[in-house]
Amino acid sequence: MKKAQPVEWRGLPGAPEQGCSVCALDAVADGGAKMFSFGAAEKPFRLLVLRSGDGVFGYVNSCAHFGVPLAEKPEQLIFNPHVSISCNVHYARYRWQDGYCESGDCEGESLLTVPLAVCEGIVQIG
Ligand code: FES
Incomplete structure (x- = not known):
């Protein structure tokens, strides 16, 4: 089945x-x-x-399976704190710290990483 994942988040x-x-x-x-x-x-x-302590991880909210959001609404986000975040369509599970899909229909692919930085308590695009 064709995957729908863009290559570069900046574009x-x-x-x-x-x-x-x-x-x-x-x-x-x-x-x-x-x-x-x-x-x-x-x-x-x-x-x-995604936040762990003073660090944050940023990803495009687009599943590597079909390119749809992992969740449309905040209350629909499925995650295991500091461990994983999952798509609420077919439940692909991505690692918290690098967005690698470790189980599901797109296993072995990844979320698109968006570099983030924390400067004086503000999360910024890195
Ligand atoms: S669209 Fe996310 S797992 Fe299928």
């Missing part, structure tokens, strides 16, 4: 610029995951931010 519509602020670090609970959108509402750039 996606609405992709934020380097240095763009995402949120305060404290807006994401330790071990929590949050969704953010950039760009036009009809075709937003969807970002997932």
Whole structure:
């Protein structure tokens, strides 16, 4: 079956610029995951931010299986804090720290990583 995963996050519509602020670090609970959108509402750039302590991991909210969001709404996000995040369509499970799919229909593929940095308590695009 054809996979629908773009190659480079920067080329996606609405992709934020380097240095763009995402949120305060404290807006994401330790071990929590949050969704953010950039760009036009009809075709937003969807970002997932996962936090572990003072560190954050960023991924495009697009499953490596069909290219659809892992979740459409924050309350639909499925994750095991500091361990994994899963797609709520067919339940592919991705590692927390690098977005590698370790089980599911797209096993061996990965979420697109978005580099993030934390500067003075603010999460920014790295
Ligand atoms: S669309 Fe995500 S696992 Fe199928």
